[in-house]
Amino acid sequence: MFDFASEGTLFLHWSETPLPGAVAFLRPTVAVPAFKYKAGGGRSELIRGFRGETKRRLFEGFCSFFKLARDTGTSPVCILTTELKVYLRMKDSSILLMQPGKLVPIADAVGVVAVPHGCDSFDGVGTMAQDYFLGTGMRDGASWSLL
Numbered sequence: 001m002f003d004f005a006s007e008g009t010l011f012l013h014w015s016e017t018p019l020p021g022a023v024a025f026l027r028p029t030v031a032v033p034a035f036k037y038k039a040g041g042g043r044s045e046l047i048r049g050f051r052g053e054t055k056r057r058l059f060e061g062f063c064s065f066f067k068l069a070r071d072t073g074t075s076p077v078c079i080l081t082t083e084l085k086v087y088l089r090m091k092d093s094s095i096l097l098m099q100p101g102k103l104v105p106i107a108d109a110v111g112v113v114a115v116p117h118g119c120d121s122f123d124g125v126g127t128m129a130q131d132y133f134l135g136t137g138m139r140d141g142a143s144w145s146l147l
Contacts, residue, residue: 008049010061012068014042023081024065027103028074059114059142062086066112070146076103085122087113087137093127109146113137 013019014036036042046068047061062084069077079086079098086098089111098104106112111133115121119140122128128136130145137143 008058010046010048010058010065011043012046012065023083024062024077024079026065026069026074026077028072029076030073032074055116056142059084059116062114063112063142063144066106066109067144067146070106070109075106077106078103082117084117084141085115085119087115087122087133089113089128089130089133093129095122095125095128095133097122106146111137111143111145111147113141113143115141 010023013022014032016037018025046064047057049057062079066077066086066088069075077098079100082100088096088098088104088106088109090096091108091110096104096109111130113122113133113136115137121136121140134143134145
């Protein structure tokens, strides 16, 4: 969930039903502890302060969402926004561009990159080494290893 508070804030909002205004969601494949839905009304802050010159923090927030999904075993993940591009590097070195509205299993993902919508650094790329993938992602937006 996005909120304009604090110069822009991304929230993780645990819910058993779809939420209007969501920019991404995950579909748990394991039981989610009940306290995640109750504590703070199911909301917790992922990242804040990404308006203007600090827009890179928005991309970092999306990468952290994927890391959280991977660490908690709640794959697959779906992005709903077209404001940015999210790429996954898979175990076989292939690069996958996430399509808005499409659920993607991330169990085999080893890296994630979030970049501005107009970024073409990964267009047409079939495979890429992990360090180059993460470095290019960091240069153009944000990247996180999922190992």
